[in-house]
Amino acid sequence: MPTSRSWPDYVTYRDAIQAPKVCFTDPRLRAADIRKDDNGIPLAATGKSAIVFRANAGSKDVALRCFTRGTPAQRSRYQALHAHIVPSSPPYFVDFTYRDREILVSGDRYPVVEMGWADGAPLNIWVKDHLQRSGDLAGMAVTWLYVVNDLRRRNMAHGDLANDNCLVSGSHLTLIDYDGCFIPALAAADPGEAGNQHFQHPQRMGYYAFNVDAFPSLVIYLSLRALSKDKTLWQFHNRENLIFAAADYRSPRTTPIWKALAKNRDPLVISLTTALADMCDAPINALPPLSHLVTQASIPAQQQRPWWQTWPPPTYAQKAVRDTQGQEPWWRSATLLSQGTGSTPAGPKAVSTSRLKDQLRSGPQQGSHHRSQSRSPSLAQPPGRPRRKRRAAAVGLTVTVTIVAFLLLAIFIFFVAFIAALSS
Numbered sequence: 001m002p003t004s005r006s007w008p009d010y011v012t013y014r015d016a017i018q019a020p021k022v023c024f025t026d027p028r029l030r031a032a033d034i035r036k037d038d039n040g041i042p043l044a045a046t047g048k049s050a051i052v053f054r055a056n057a058g059s060k061d062v063a064l065r066c067f068t069r070g071t072p073a074q075r076s077r078y079q080a081l082h083a084h085i086v087p088s089s090p091p092y093f094v095d096f097t098y099r100d101r102e103i104l105v106s107g108d109r110y111p112v113v114e115m116g117w118a119d120g121a122p123l124n125i126w127v128k129d130h131l132q133r134s135g136d137l138a139g140m141a142v143t144w145l146y147v148v149n150d151l152r153r154r155n156m157a158h159g160d161l162a163n164d165n166c167l168v169s170g171s172h173l174t175l176i177d178y179d180g181c182f183i184p185a186l187a188a189a190d191p192g193e194a195g196n197q198h199f200q201h202p203q204r205m206g207y208y209a210f211n212v213d214a215f216p217s218l219v220i221y222l223s224l225r226a227l228s229k230d231k232t233l234w235q236f237h238n239r240e241n242l243i244f245a246a247a248d249y250r251s252p253r254t255t256p257i258w259k260a261l262a263k264n265r266d267p268l269v270i271s272l273t274t275a276l277a278d279m280c281d282a283p284i285n286a287l288p289p290l291s292h293l294v295t296q297a298s299i300p301a302q303q304q305r306p307w308w309q310t311w312p313p314p315t316y317a318q319k320a321v322r323d324t325q326g327q328e329p330w331w332r333s334a335t336l337l338s339q340g341t342g343s344t345p346a347g348p349k350a351v352s353t354s355r356l357k358d359q360l361r362s363g364p365q366q367g368s369h370h371r372s373q374s375r376s377p378s379l380a381q382p383p384g385r386p387r388r389k390r391r392a393a394a395v396g397l398t399v400t401v402t403i404v405a406f407l408l409l410a411i412f413i414f415f416v417a418f419i420a421a422l423s424s
Helices: 010-017 074-085 123-129 134-153 214-229 231-236 246-250 256-261 267-280 290-297 330-338 353-362 385-423
Strands: 044-046 050-057 060-067 096-105 108-116 166-169 172-175
Touching (some): 010 050, 010 096, 074 096, 134 172, 134 290, 214 290, 231 256, 256 267, 267 290
Antiparallel strands (some): 044 050, 050 060, 060 108, 096 108
């Protein structure tokens, strides 16, 4: 496979693909009709790691994905992914075939992924066209929840959920670009994808795991749901996002989008906004799935608890968290502990929804801090010892009172018997 410095760019791919009989090895692709614009230039969509051309091969439209950079074990990744989803491919995926050394460009051969062509507009374009149809936006949120839940049920994740990889036609959603997909067989093979920063957690770089979709799936679901109630939120769209931007994740609760969402009339939006704000500074490997968040946000407000109370923290934090009713998220307390403050981290404590709404509107409270234990752990008495001493003292007192009572009773009986003997 070519080195990372030798991959073709858009221009060289464009020039090569105009002669399919020369550049391709597969008979179907050699006979393919490359779709072109009115000026005779091949139609193409460019991304961070590939260029996609449209062609008609064997009487059907296909997408030809040509890579502009390499990914470790690229061929084996697609083979493993194909084996994982067969025989029941997700209805929101397209068929794909990895063809190694398929296209000839400037004397070298490069791989191509042939995919079924998916009609549809990128998610942000579709949303823009449906801003006046709140029912369509709410319906797409439902569809989105189904797709995300189904991916999780299949024990996989997409890895790069963003506008360009989510195509919508009518009410049908299709996910494309499977370079960063996670399946258990690829757990140790990080593809090096960081995704679109406007949809990804601040700690996304270098992270590759089953819950990699947790953050972007909430960002998209919350955006759709919020826009269905308040179309003025579209003012925060910047062509690469929906309504959230990367800077909003670095400053949760403080940038304008958070304050605007705090005024939304949908209680579910309020609850999910709070959850997203907490997720921004939480460790990425602790994030819960979208289904859990939506379920928790759907119960009565007075019964709701922060997600970090209801979703298990990772193993490394469980040893540091003993009380599940603390006032701070466990990762903030664990951070204090790791910094050597000497404090014993308190676990999460239930916080009322009204208080969370106030925090969203006003931003983080000034001067807030974690209360530390003043007694040194090495000098502290084991928590069970005073309780055992009190129990022993209580038992001793009970025994003493019982003995005294028996003695008094015996004296009383002897005295009564003595008086009776004298009178007779």
